[in-house]
Amino acid sequence: MRFDVITLFPAMFDALSHWGITSRALQRGLWSLHRWNPRDFATDAYRSVDDRPYGGGPGMVMLPEPLADTLAAVARDQGEPRGRVIHLSPRGRPLDQAGIEALGGCGAITLLASRYEAVDQRLLDRHVDEEIAVGDFIVSGGELPAMMLIDALVRRLPGALNDSRSAQEESFATGLLEGPHYTRPERFEGEAVPPVLLSGHHERIARWRREQALLTTALRRPELIVAARAAGRLDAADERILAQQASASDNRR
Numbered sequence: 001m002r003f004d005v006i007t008l009f010p011a012m013f014d015a016l017s018h019w020g021i022t023s024r025a026l027q028r029g030l031w032s033l034h035r036w037n038p039r040d041f042a043t044d045a046y047r048s049v050d051d052r053p054y055g056g057g058p059g060m061v062m063l064p065e066p067l068a069d070t071l072a073a074v075a076r077d078q079g080e081p082r083g084r085v086i087h088l089s090p091r092g093r094p095l096d097q098a099g100i101e102a103l104g105g106c107g108a109i110t111l112l113a114s115r116y117e118a119v120d121q122r123l124l125d126r127h128v129d130e131e132i133a134v135g136d137f138i139v140s141g142g143e144l145p146a147m148m149l150i151d152a153l154v155r156r157l158p159g160a161l162n163d164s165r166s167a168q169e170e171s172f173a174t175g176l177l178e179g180p181h182y183t184r185p186e187r188f189e190g191e192a193v194p195p196v197l198l199s200g201h202h203e204r205i206a207r208w209r210r211e212q213a214l215l216t217t218a219l220r221r222p223e224l225i226v227a228a229r230a231a232g233r234l235d236a237a238d239e240r241i242l243a244q245q246a247s248a249s250d251n252r253r
Contacts, residue, residue, distance in 0.1 A: 001030070001031045001032075001106070001107065001108070001109075002034070002078065002083065002107065002109070003031065003032065003033050003109055003110075003111065004034045004035075004036060004077075004078065004083060004109070004110040005034070005035050005036065005143075006037075006038060006067065006070050006074070006111065006112045006113060007113040007143055007146070008037060008038065008039065008049065008115055008141075009141070009143055010037055012143045012144075012147070013033060013035055013143070013146075013147065015147060016147055016150055016151065021151075021154070022150065022155075022160075024160075025154050025155075025157060025159070025160040028160075030154070030157045030158075030160055031157060033150075034074075034077065036073065036074055038062075038066040038067050038069075038070045039066070040070075041066045041067075041069040041070045041073065042063075042066045043065070043066075048063065048066075049063055049066050049067075050062050050063060050116050051063055053117065053118070057117075058117065059116055059117025059118070060116040060117055061116065061118050061119065062115065062116055062118070062123075063120065064123035067119065067120075067123050067127070068123060068126075068127055071110065071112075074110050078108050078110075081107070081108075082108075083107070083109050083110045084106050084108070084109050084129050085112065085128050085129045086109060086111050086112065086128070086132050087111075087112040087114065087119065087124060087128045087130075087142070088112065088113055088131075088132060088133075088134070088142035088145040088146050089114070089131040089132070089142070090136070090138055091131060091133065092130070092132040092133040093130065093131065093133065094133055095132050095134050095149065095152075096172070097175075100149075100152045100153060100156070103149075103153060104153060109153075111142070111146040111149065111150070112142065113141060113142030114141065114142050115140070115141040115142070132145075132149065133145070134148050134149070174233070175224060175228040175231065175233050176213045176214065176216075176224060176225075177213060177216045177220060177221060177224065178213060178216070179209055179211075179212025179213045179215070179216050180212060180216070182194070182197060194208070196208045210238070211241050214241050214245075215245055218242055218245060225242065
């Protein structure tokens with residue numbers, strides 16, 4: 001999988017290429033990273049990439065010409081088919097696991113990690129396929145959201161994780177949050193590991209983990225239970241667990 005990132009701070013992406021799962025996957029040739037600085041495509045002596053907004057107002061707006069020329073260079077380097085162009089923006093579509101799954105089918109993705117107040121709308125209208133937000137909050141630029149998106153996609157690639165089951169069992173992969181996890185020692189600050197996890201009975205352990213995932217999700221993200229129910233991901237046993245939890249909550253009130 002190929003990623004082209006348009007950024008004024010290309011060195012920030014060393015976090016992906018130098019450390020962790022993404023670094024190992026890069027060394028294995030599972031993905032590639034290409035960084036493009038729009039200042040290299042600026043035409044004036046100051047290598048300007050921004051200017052004041054028409055109509056006034058705070059901040060600066062990224063100029064369309066350097067970005068358009070950068071995107072054209074990226075497209076030439078990619079060849080055909082051209083990669084999907086995504087702008088990381090707080091006004092974009094909220095990113096979730098379903099969105100990650102959909103993007104996982106792309107062979108190449110170009111990420112515009114913008115800075116300043118905004119990007120000229122004409123550039124977005126003519127050259128960007130979609131805008132994506134990683135949350136309802138503001139950060140200083142698109143680099144961190146772009147890195148989050150790349151990390152989420154790379155870890156799905158076959159061979160990226162040491163244990164392929166990890167990606168399948170993580171939160172959101174099944175539409176539910178993960179339940180609690182435990183490791184050594186068996187007793188920590190007076191609290192013991194749940195006995196079922198020490199039983200060696202794989203069916204009981206799987207059933208316990210499913211139960212804990214349901215309870216955790218219902219408590220922390222109940223809207224995910226509604227979505228899972230609408231998608232037909234909950235069976236009769238799941239519904240019994242949720243009904244028991246609801247009854248117990250009513251009795252505690």
